[in-house]
Amino acid sequence: MSIWDRIGEFISRASASALSGVAGMVEAVRTVFEGDADLRRRVAFSVAMIALSAKMAKADGVVTQDEIRAFREIFDIPPEEAHNVARLYDLAKADVAGFETYARRMAGLCGSGHQNCAMLEDILDGLFHIAKADGMLHEREGRFLQRVAEIFRIGEQHYQSILARHLDLGDADPYVVLGIERGRPFEDVRKHYRTLVAHNHPDRLIARGVPEEFIKIATTRIAAINAAYELIERSARAA
Template structure:
C-alpha cells in the first residue's frame, strides 16, 4: 500500500472537522510514525513555502524530490499538501505536536529539518523569513544550535561550507575525535537507520546529499591534517 494511501486514510478524520495537527496524536508508533513524519514535513514545508510570501514552482518541485512521488500517487500527495496550506493551525502548533510525537532529542528531528532546508533553498535563495521560520521550529523542537548551524552551513548557498561546521566539530579537536563524529553521522545517515527512525522509504533521498556533504567535509579535514 502506498504511503500516500495510508496518509489519506489517516486524514479521513479531517472530514469530521479536526485540524491536520490533531492527526499526530494518533501516529505515535511504527509503522504509523513514518506517516507522521511525512505529514510533519508536508505541514511545515507548506507553511514555510509561504514564509517569504510566495510558493514557487521550485519549492513545490523540491517537495516532490524529497518524497519521490510516483505518478499514480500525485493526486493523493497534492491533496495532502493543499490540506496543509489551508489548515488554520499555525506552524508553531505543528512543531509542538511533532515534538510531542517524537520526544526530546530524537534523531528524527534532524531528518525533519533536513527536508525543510531542502525545500527552503530550492529556489536558489534563502529568505530571511525562511531563516526565522526554521530557527523558530528548531527552537521549539529543542534541536541543538550547533547541529542547526551545521545543517545551515551545508544548505545555505551564501558561502563555501566550513567542513568543521558541517560535522559539528571545532578545529581544535583531535583528529581522532573528529573522525568519531564523522563516523557517527555516517551511521545515522544510513538508509536502514533512517527507516528505523520512521523516515519513509519515499524520503530516503534526504540521505544522499547529507552523506555527500559529510564525507566531503571529512576528506577536507583529513587531507589538511
C-alpha cells in the same frame, strides 16, 4: 495498501471527526497507528513534511516550480493518490493554527524530553531541501527553519551544521559542517565523523520512517560530511 492509501484513509477519518485542523491530525497519528510503530513513523514523517512545507510556503508567500520539484524529489506520489497529498497540503495552508503548533505536535511524537530526535532532523533536512530549491534561502524561510529547529530542540551548533550542509557559505568551516569544536584532537574528529556516517546510513533513515526517496537527499548530506572530514584530514596530515 500503500502508505498513501493509509494517509488518505487517515485524513478522511480525521476530517470527519472533531479534530482541530491538521495539528489535531498530527497528534492523532500517535493513537490511530499505535499498534504499528513502523507505519506510525512513516505516516508521522509524511504528514509532518507535507504540513510544515505548506506552512513554510505560506510564510514565504510564494510557491515556485523549483520548490514543487524539490517536494516531489522527497515523495514519489502515485498519480491516483496525489489528491490526498493536495488535500492535506491545502488543509495545512488554510488552517488558522500557526506552524509552531504543528512543530510542537511533531516534537511531541518523539516523546517528552527527547533531545534531537533523529526524525526531527530528517524533517528539517527535507524542509531545507525544499526552501533552497530556487537557488537561495529567503529571509522569511530562514526565520521559519530556525524557529522549527528551536521547537525541535535542535541546538544552535547542531542547527549551524545542518545549515552549512545545505548552503554555500563560501569558505565554510568544515568543523561547523561536522558539528564539532575546532581544535579537538584529530582522533576525536575521526570518531565523531564515523558516528555521523553510521547515523546517516540509508538503512538507519529507512528504519526511522523516512521514505526511500529521501535517501537521495541523505546522499547529499553524506557528501557534505565526507568533504568536510577530508578537508580536516588533509590539514592534519600537512601539520
